[in-house]
Structure formats: C-alpha cells, structure tokens
Amino acid sequence: MPSPAFHAPDTVEGAIALLAADPLARPLGGGTDLIVQVRSGRVTPSSIVDLKRIGGLSGVRRDGEAFVIGAATPCTSLKDDAQFSAAWPGVVEAANLIGSVQVRNRATMAGNLCNASPAADSVPALVAAGATCVIAGPAGRREVPVEAVPVAPGRTSLAAGEFVIEIRLPAGRRSGSDAYLRSIPRTEMDIAVVGTAANLEFDGEGTCTSARIALGAVAPTVVLVEAAGAALIRTRLDDAALDAMAEAVRAACDPIDDKRGTISYRKAMAGVLARRAVRIAAERAGVKA
Amino acid sequence: MNKIHVNCAVNGDATEFLCDPGATLLDVLRDTLGLTGSKEGCGSGDCGACTVVLDGEMVCSCLVLAPEAEGRSVATIEGVAEGSVLHPVQQKFLEHAALQCGFCTPGFIVAAKNLLDRNPDPTETEVRYWLAGNLCRCTGYDKIVRAVLAAAAELRQERTPACTRPRQ
Ligand SMILES: Cc1cc2nc3c(=O)[nH]c(=O)nc-3n(C[C@H](O)[C@H](O)[C@H](O)COP(=O)(O)OP(=O)(O)OC[C@H]3O[C@@H](n4cnc5c(N)ncnc54)[C@H](O)[C@@H]3O)c2cc1C
Ligand code: FES
Numbered sequence: 001m002p003s004p005a006f007h008a009p010d011t012v013e014g015a016i017a018l019l020a021a022d023p024l025a026r027p028l029g030g031g032t033d034l035i036v037q038v039r040s041g042r043v044t045p046s047s048i049v050d051l052k053r054i055g056g057l058s059g060v061r062r063d064g065e066a067f068v069i070g071a072a073t074p075c076t077s078l079k080d081d082a083q084f085s086a087a088w089p090g091v092v093e094a095a096n097l098i099g100s101v102q103v104r105n106r107a108t109m110a111g112n113l114c115n116a117s118p119a120a121d122s123v124p125a126l127v128a129a130g131a132t133c134v135i136a137g138p139a140g141r142r143e144v145p146v147e148a149v150p151v152a153p154g155r156t157s158l159a160a161g162e163f164v165i166e167i168r169l170p171a172g173r174r175s176g177s178d179a180y181l182r183s184i185p186r187t188e189m190d191i192a193v194v195g196t197a198a199n200l201e202f203d204g205e206g207t208c209t210s211a212r213i214a215l216g217a218v219a220p221t222v223v224l225v226e227a228a229g230a231a232l233i234r235t236r237l238d239d240a241a242l243d244a245m246a247e248a249v250r251a252a253c254d255p256i257d258d259k260r261g262t263i264s265y266r267k268a269m270a271g272v273l274a275r276r277a278v279r280i281a282a283e284r285a286g287v288k289a
Numbered sequence: 290m291n292k293i294h295v296n297c298a299v300n301g302d303a304t305e306f307l308c309d310p311g312a313t314l315l316d317v318l319r320d321t322l323g324l325t326g327s328k329e330g331c332g333s334g335d336c337g338a339c340t341v342v343l344d345g346e347m348v349c350s351c352l353v354l355a356p357e358a359e360g361r362s363v364a365t366i367e368g369v370a371e372g373s374v375l376h377p378v379q380q381k382f383l384e385h386a387a388l389q390c391g392f393c394t395p396g397f398i399v400a401a402k403n404l405l406d407r408n409p410d411p412t413e414t415e416v417r418y419w420l421a422g423n424l425c426r427c428t429g430y431d432k433i434v435r436a437v438l439a440a441a442a443e444l445r446q447e448r449t450p451a452c453t454r455p456r457q
C-alpha cells in the first residue's frame with residue numbers, strides 16, 4: 001500500500017487549497033474511521049489533510065444565540081463544557097456512546113457526520129436538535145442542516161475542496177430537552193442496530209410545542225421523521241400521542257436485514273426506543289410523560 | 290515516498306524520528322523506537338492493546354498517524370514504572386493475577402493509570418466502562434477490575450496523610 005502524503009495546515013484556507021488541489025485528498029479528523037479504512041485498503045487517498053492544527057477548529061464556544069463546536073473537537077471534550085451539556089444532553093450522550101474512551105478522545109462529530117454511516121450515533125441527535133454545519137470550500141462558506149450532508153452510505157453532498165469547519169446548535173433559553181438511545185447487542189463498543197433521538201419543547205402547561213424525532217441505522221441515511229414529531233405537538237404526550245408517534249417511526253423505517261437485526265426487529269425496536277427517548281427528553285425538561 | 294521528520298516527547302524524553310507519512314504511531318513506537326510494550330492486537334481501534342497517552346488523553350496508537358505526534362507528548366507502558374519500582378497498578382496486577390498471556394496487559398495498565406490519574410476513587414462501574422475499549426481473551430476481566438480498584442485504594446492511601454484520611 002503506497003503511503004498517502006500527510007499535511008497539517010494551520011488555516012482553513014490552507015486546508016481548502018490542499019483539498020481542492022487533489023481530488024483524492026481526504027480530511028482527517030480523529031481518524032477513527034479514516035485510518036481504519038486506509039489501513040484496510042477500502043479507501044486509498046493520495047493525501048491526508050489533518051484538520052486538528054487549524055486554529056479555532058477545536059473546542060466548544062458561544063457565538064450569540066448559538067453553540068459552535070469546532071469540527072476537530074473530540075467527543076469526550078463535549079462533556080467538559082457544562083453549559084453545552086446542560087442544554088443538549090442528548091447530543092452529548094450520543095457522541096459519547098461512540099466506541100471506547102480511547103476512540104472518543106479522537107473521534108469528532110464532524111467525522112461521524114462526514115463518514116456518512118447510517119448507524120452514526122451522534123447524527124440522529126444532531127438532526128433532532130436542528131443542528132447546522134458550516135462548510136468551507138473554494139467557493140466560500142455555506143451553512144446547511146446537518147441532514148443535508150450524508151446522501152447515501154459512505155457518500156456526502158460535500159463538493160471538491162469542501163469540508164465541515166463547525167457544527168452549530170441553538171443556545172437560547174430552552175423550555176425543553178433532548179435524548180438519544182440506541183440498541184446494540186452488547187453494552188459498549190458496538191454498532192447501533194437502531195438509534196433514536198428526540199428533541200422536545202414545552203409550554204408552561206407541559207404541552208409539547210415542538211418535537212423533532214430522528215432515527216439512525218434503519219435507512220440508508222439518518223432520517224428526520226416529521227410525522228413522528230407532528231404526532232406529539234399540541235399534546236401532553238398521552239398514550240394516544242405516543243402510539244401515533246411510534247407508528248410514524250415504524251412507517252419511516254426502511255432497514256436492512258442482517259445478522260445483527262432483522263427488518264421486523266429493527267422496525268419494532270425503533271418504535272420502542274423512540275417512546276423511551278421521548279419520555280427521557282420530557283423528564284429532562286421537567287415534564288411528566 | 291519522502292519520509293517525514295517528527296519531533297515529540299516520549300515518556301518525557303525529547304525524541305525525533307523519520308517515518309512514512311502513512312505510518313501509525315504504533316508502528317513507530319515498536320519498529321523505529323524499539324518500544325515494543327505497546328501491542329498490536331487488531332490495528333483497528335477495537336482491542337486497546339496499543340493504548341498510549343497523547344497529551345494527557347488515552348488513545349489507540351494504531352489509529353494515530355505518526356506525523357500527528359509532531360510537538361506532542363506520548364506516554365507509553367515503558368514510562369509507567371519508575372526505574373525498577375512498579376506503579377501500584379502494575380503491582381496490583383501481579384498480586385491479583387490479573388493477567389495470563391499478558392498480551393492485553395500493557396494497554397490495560399496504561400488505560401487504568403490514566404483513569405486513576407484523574408479519578409482516584411472510581412466505582413466498579415466506572416472502571417468497567419473506562420476499560421470497555423480494552424479486550425482480554427484470557428482473564429474474564431474480573432481480576433483486572435479487582436486489581437484496578439485495589440490500586441486505586443492504595444493510591445488514595447499514598448496521597449492522603451493518615452490523620453485526614455476519610456473512612457473507607
Ligand atoms: C473501535 C471503534 C468503535 C466505534 N464505535 C462507533 C459507535 O459506537 N458509533 C459510531 O457512530 N461510530 C463508531 N465508530 C466510528 C467512528 O469512531 C465515528 O464515526 C467517529 O465519529 C468518526 O470521527 P473521526 O473524527 O474519527 O473521523 P475521521 O476518521 O477523521 O473521518 C471520517 C470521514 O469523514 C471525513 N471527515 C472528517 N472530518 C471532516 C470534516 N470536518 N469535514 C469533511 N469531512 C471530514 C474523513 O475524510 C473521513 O472520510 C467506531 C470506530 C472504532 C474504531
Ligand atoms: S491494536 Fe490498536 S486497538 Fe487493537
């Protein structure tokens with residue numbers, strides 16, 4: 001295997017130039033997908049562009065009404081930001097289900113997103129949260145919802161020379177919360193058979209005013225199930241609303257059949273986990289469901 | 290392919306090496322620097338036998354490219370004992386027979402020490418989750434967990450003067 005060239009630019013512009021100059025270049029975040037893929041020969045980049053030396057790309061910061069997570073921020077350091085963890089516990093728990101401590105000390109959410117696995121754990125939580133990402137490239141910067149990035153297993157909508165520089169989530173006062181649950185055959189270090197994320201807002205009476213439900217590992221990409229969210233809005237999460245939500249979730253599933261889970265198992269589990277995730281998000285928001 | 294020249298600190302010593310741009314940190318530690326304590330069990334991040342501490346955070350050295358180490362500090366199993374004095378984690382592994390073939394042991398010890406450096410009083414559950422990325426095919430894990438908890442207890446004794454020690 002020929003060794004790819006290695007670059008560690010210290011500016012966004014430097015990285016864009018390197019990526020744009022070489023169609024077979026790949027950005028490197030934590031490398032927990034990319035290095036495995038290069039070593040196994042599944043991808044053969046001619047150069048690797050490490051993003052971790054770029055100033056401002058690591059860490060969580062506040063920018064007015066948004067939390068900004070630099071693309072090179074490892075998942076474990078999300079937990080160190082108390083404000084972010086309090087505002088988005090579901091995103092933080094999803095990112096910290098990835099692999100082991102060793103893996104999470106390197107793995108980034110941007111890498112999880114751009115690897116475009118349907119089973120990526122942090123992505124359903126980001127989609128439910130309404131997160132966006134800022135993409136930098138030769139034509140300048142653009143901001144898109146995170147769900148616009150993965151288009152098929154292993155494929156993204158990023159153009160040549162483009163990469164994600166940051167992920168943004170709302171930071172305003174919240175009257176709601178979020179949660180992420182996944183089903184795996186063991187308790188750590190496994191790939192989700194189903195993943196469900198719920199992000200809910202409530203009014204003072206405990207009526208749901210906004211709901212976003214997203215699923216992982218049950219379709220070629222992570223999916224936002226708008227009908228599932230709609231089933232909860234203007235309800236107090238009574239059984240009928242939860243049943244309708246779970247029904248919409250099952251209807252949105254288009255899973256694969258493999259040794260880790262059959263189609264009918266994945267569908268049924270998606271409904272079960274979505275109910276539990278909704279209940280946890282409501283409890284975190286101080287609402288009894 | 291041009292080699293890359295890297296400067297870093299390994300177990301506190303300034304170190305420089307030349308590597309292929311695609312070489313992993315584990316390749317360089319073992320094959321270039323002769324530090325063969327870190328093991329390659331899988332090469333894919335699954336087993337933790339290659340665990341090292343990079344700028345204070347434990348990582349799988351099989352999933353770090355060697356050029357990424359430029360300017361950074363790497364701590365390996367070779368730096369855990371002080372001279373011929375074993376670290377309490379190492380001592381307790383021996384006393385509790387927490388190893389059989391020993392292939393996984395360096396990774397477990399580096400990971401366990403990294404936990405105890407930041408949390409000298411972990412619960413058994415915290416120990417088990419912290420070590421979830423380290424696989425052992427021999428011991429069944431229980432002796433490893435006991436050894437880490439015993440090392441934690443010993444480190445607390447060493448660090449706390451007897452008169453102010455909280456009741457266990
Ligand atoms: C042992 C092990 C266990 C794992 N367990 C899980 C798990 O439980 N759940 C899970 O979801 N994943 C898991 N993974 C997969 C992996 O850890 C995650 O997908 C991780 O979030 C990838 O992030 P990274 O920063 O390491 O990405 P990298 O490997 O650096 O990059 C992944 C891909 O995205 C591209 N990329 C990276 N950053 C950017 C960017 N900013 N802009 C554009 N493209 C970019 C890369 O070129 C590459 O194609 C596991 C991996 C290992 C090795
Ligand atoms: S050799 Fe690195 S995790 Fe197994």
Ligand code: FES
Nearest residue numbers: 389390425426427
């Ligand atoms: S002692 Fe043999 S693998 Fe752990």
